[in-house]
Amino acid sequence: MTYYSDDARHLVCVPYTVEDLHLMAIQLGIKACWFHGGRWPHYDIPKRRIEEIRSQTTRVTSKELLALCGGPGGRAGR
Numbered sequence: 001m002t003y004y005s006d007d008a009r010h011l012v013c014v015p016y017t018v019e020d021l022h023l024m025a026i027q028l029g030i031k032a033c034w035f036h037g038g039r040w041p042h043y044d045i046p047k048r049r050i051e052e053i054r055s056q057t058t059r060v061t062s063k064e065l066l067a068l069c070g071g072p073g074g075r076a077g078r
């Protein structure tokens with residue numbers, strides 16, 4: 001599984017499924033309260049752990065992150 005983050009502290013993984021997002025959170029030690037469901041589920045990175053978690057992710061733009069989630073131009077779910 002590969003982790004991705006943007007400058008807005010959003011965090012997703014590929015493969016991109018809700019189940020994998022929750023597994024990612026367990027692996028990174030992120031509490032469930034940082035999960036955001038809805039149209040494009042993702043986790044937020046807790047402010048006090050930004051550098052630690054970002055060091056374990058591939059940094060992308062917010063637009064690229066949205067595409068990973070299946071947003072405009074995205075591939076998830078295809």
